[in-house]
Amino acid sequence: MTQLLPEVDWRARATEHRARLDKLVGPYLERRAAGSTHPVIDFLFTYYGHKPAQLRRWHPGFGVTLAGAREYDGARGYLRVGAGYTADPAYLAKRRDTIEFVANLLRATASRPAQLSCFGLHEWAMVYRTDEVRHQQVPLRLGHANTDAVVESMSLRCTHYDAFRFFTPDAVGRNAEPLTRADQAARxxxxxxxxxxxxxxxxxxxxxxxxxDLLLDCFELACTARELDMQASPYDLSEYGYDPIPIEIPSGRAEYVRRQGAISEHSAALRTRLLAVCEGLLALP
Structure with a gap:
């Protein structure tokens, strides 16, 4: 059995969802239409590969039938039920392994204390001792030599494999421990x-x-985290309106830790919500 959501109700919620999303991605879409790029915001679409159009479609979550939702006909993961559409139990069964992986990763991550001593050096490690710069349209704030010196003056304590895998060869050995995809849940x-x-x-x-609703809450947090990530990076983003957080000096590191801690606290609540969704789906017969 699923909950039937009247068309007038879910369409109102879908409209509110799109308006909220447009406030977040409107500038991105305007720049893309003009053929320009942005080194901070574009990452959320180019790296993760999720298109704004995909985010615009509102989903109520499993167990809810949308009355009269003809535009959901043929949408991935949906099934027609009477005069409405709902998330397909067959799709849930197909995604069960992914749900289990996500649940295990979320649970393992939440079980550990937050480490707030990396100071965003992963971005610096990605340009350490190389002339190649990942964001070609923006310069290094301190230049190559001084950027290398910052990396050499502090310990690299990255715990995230998908950041670590972009370290330059000379930076890999400087990390506190090697990281692999296989030990992602353990790190x-x-x-x-x-x-x-x-x-x-x-x-x-x-x-x-x-x-x-949960997805957009997570997306908003990702936007906030990405902004901090790049403000603390070695890049000069003043042209884009971002003041640097100079992690090469004590006051900059203190500011980074303060904001990183706030994001960590916010993410804990979202992680709990997402884990509860996963566990609820896995408990279904």
């Missing part, structure tokens, strides 16, 4: 900006089994 911790940004990735992967 991720709730202070990591990228682990917290990934809540958006996991919520999206499970759509339409997860609600768009």
């Amino acid at each position: 991720e911790q709730p202070g990591c900006l990228h682990a917290n940004m990934d809540l958006y990735k996991w919520a999206f992967k499970l759509a339409p089994l997860t609600s768009s």
Whole structure:
């Protein structure tokens, strides 16, 4: 049995969802239409590979039937039930392994204390001792030599494999410990900006089994985390209106830790909500 949501109700919620999303991605869409790029915001679409059009479609989550939702005909993961559409139990069964992986990763991450001592150096490690710069349209704030010196003056304590895998060869050996995909669940911790940004990735992967309300909450957090990530990076983003957080000095590191801690606290609540969704789906027969 599913809950039937009247058409007038779910269409109102879908309209509110799109308006909220447009406030977040409107500038991105305007720049893309003009053929320009943005080194901070574009990442949330290019790296994760989720299109704004996909985010615009509102999903109530598993167990809800949308009355009269003709535009959901043929949508991934949906099934027609009478005069409405609902998330397909067959799709849930197909995604069960993914749900189990996500649940285990979320549970393991939440079980550890937050580590707030990386100071965002993963971005610095990605340009350490190389002339190649990942964001070609923006310069290094301190230049190559001084950027390398910052990396050499502090310990690299990255715990997130998907950041670590972009380290330059010379930076890999400087990390506190080697990271692999196989030990991802044994290493991720709730202070990591990228682990917290990934809540958006996991919520999206499970759509339409997860609600768009939760998905957009995770996306908003990812936007906040990405902004901090790049403000603390070695890049000069003043042209884009971002003041640097100079992690090469004590006051900059203190500011980074303060904001990283706030994001970690916010992400803990979202991680709990997403894990509850996963566990609820896995408990279904």
